[in-house]
Amino acid sequence: MLEIAEFINPTPSPLWKLAKQAGVDLAVGALPFDSLEPGEAPWDYAPLLRMQQRYEAGGFKLVVIESRPPLNKAKRGLAGRDEEIATVCTLLESMGRLGIPVWCYEWMTDFNWVRTNMSTPSRGGSVVTSFDLNDVPNDITSQPPISEDELWVNLEYFLKKVLPVAEKANVKLSMHPDDPPLSPIRGVGRIMRSIDNYQRLLDIVPSPMNTITLCQGNFTLMTDDLPAAIRKFGKKISFVHFRDVKGTPSKFEETWHDAGKTDMLACMRAYRDIGFDGVLRPDHVPTVEGDSNEQAGYSSFGRLYAIGYIRGLREAVYAD
Numbered sequence: 141m142l143e144i145a146e147f148i149n150p151t152p153s154p155l156w157k158l159a160k161q162a163g164v165d166l167a168v169g170a171l172p173f174d175s176l177e178p179g180e181a182p183w184d185y186a187p188l189l190r191m192q193q194r195y196e197a198g199g200f201k202l203v204v205i206e207s208r209p210p211l212n213k214a215k216r217g218l219a220g221r222d223e224e225i226a227t228v229c230t231l232l233e234s235m236g237r238l239g240i241p242v243w244c245y246e247w248m249t250d251f252n253w254v255r256t257n258m259s260t261p262s263r264g265g266s267v268v269t270s271f272d273l274n275d276v277p278n279d280i281t282s283q284p285p286i287s288e289d290e291l292w293v294n295l296e297y298f299l300k301k302v303l304p305v306a307e308k309a310n311v312k313l314s315m316h317p318d319d320p321p322l323s324p325i326r327g328v329g330r331i332m333r334s335i336d337n338y339q340r341l342l343d344i345v346p347s348p349m350n351t352i353t354l355c356q357g358n359f360t361l362m363t364d365d366l367p368a369a370i371r372k373f374g375k376k377i378s379f380v381h382f383r384d385v386k387g388t389p390s391k392f393e394e395t396w397h398d399a400g401k402t403d404m405l406a407c408m409r410a411y412r413d414i415g416f417d418g419v420l421r422p423d424h425v426p427t428v429e430g431d432s433n434e435q436a437g438y439s440s441f442g443r444l445y446a447i448g449y450i451r452g453l454r455e456a457v458y459a460d
Contacts, residue, residue: 141458142380142411144450145203145419146443150175150191155440156198162447167200168244168421170207171231183209183231185238192238203419204314204379205235206244215249216286217294225298229305236309242379242419243306244353246316247295247332250281253319258436259427260393266426269436270393271320278326285327292331292344299345306349314351314378315341317358322389333389334362335369342376351378357385357424360402361392367403370410380411380420382450394424394437397449408453412460422446 145166146159151174171182172191180187195202209227213220228245235243246252256275259267299313306313321333331337342350354377360366370377384400385392397404411420425442427433 142416142418142420142454143203144447144454145421146447147206147421147423147438148195148200150194152194152198155443156200158440158444159447160199162444163451164447165200166203166419167195168204168206168419169195169202171205171209181209181227181230182207183227183234185234188234188238188240192240202238202240204242204244205231205240208245211245212249214298215247215291215294216283217290217297221294221297222301225301228298228302232302232305232309232311235311241310242312242314242351244314244316244379246318247291248318248330249286249291250283250328251325254280254325255436259433262393262426263396263399264429266396266428266442267433267436268394268426269424270387271391273322273325273390276326280326281328283328285324286329288323288329288331291329292340295331295341296344299347299350303345303347303349307347310349312349312351312378314353316353316381317355317362319355319358320389320392321358321362333358335359335372338373342373351376353377353379353381355381355383355423356402356407357381357383357394360385360400361387361389367406367410370407371414374414377414377416378418380416380418381423382407382420382446383423383425394426396426397422397446404449405453405457408457412457420450422450 146164147168172187214224255269257270260270262268318330318333323330384402424437427439431439431441
């Protein structure tokens with residue numbers, strides 16, 4: 141049965157207690173950039189071990205790392221990419237030694253996820269993030285345009301370097317989709333934006349460690365039948381972001397988990413039907429009354445609603 145986790149920053153905070161109180165025992169973590177000894181890098185074994193021990197002291201098992209070393213040279217095929225790829229290999233080796241089984245990464249060049257409004261009004265005065273392609277600033281990147289073909293070439297080069305290391309370490313590379321799944325954005329190509337392109341990812345360098353982060357908010361903008369996509373990819377799904385949106389790739393907004401375009405119950409049934417036994421976490425929740433919008437999409441109280449909603453769906457589906 142799938143397990144519910146939560147993204148929890150490595151530094152203890154009130155969210156740690158809230159997550160435990162909501163019955164969450166699994167942590168999705170970042171890299172420990174803020175707790176390094178002299179001469180250490182965040183992907184080295186020792187700082188990752190200390191981070192893992194902090195989670196364990198708080199009652200959590202660290203099961204996914206969802207944070208990346210700098211990779212823009214690798215994505216663009218620039219000089220210095222091999223040095224960046226070497227840091228990924230070190231990270232995978234360290235994770236393997238520590239028994240952390242999944243690394244969530246992405247192939248978004250120059251900028252990561254893009255939103256043009258961080259406080260769009262939603263239900264009952266809550267606020268969510270939203271995107272409108274017309275509002276993306278022209279200076280979102282200072283880099284020259286890059287084509288999708290170039291990104292595919294650079295991704296294949298990257299995968300051929302790191303997948304043998306991942307296989308030896310028994311750590312799954314779990315590709316997160318482009319957010320939004322739209323190409324190009326201000327001249328920058330994006331390739332992880334369609335069902336067909338995800339199949340191409342899996343085929344380009346076949347490996348049991350070449351897998352998918354099924355971020356529902358992005359995948360539901362790629363297809364009108366998200367449960368069918370879940371069944372299509374099956375065991376290649378290693379990690380899930382359980383969230384929802386409404387709109388189109390060029391103009392959409394995040395939603396409450398029960399108010400988007402997706403049949404979330406049907407998705408939960410699809411995960412059951414494929415025998416998904418990995419980790420699922422809520423993502424991009426509304427900011428609600430009494431909470432802070434300092435980190436839009438990650439307010440603590442909104443997460444509690446999401447955890448309860450997901451837990452209810454899981455109990456209903458798996459009771460069948």
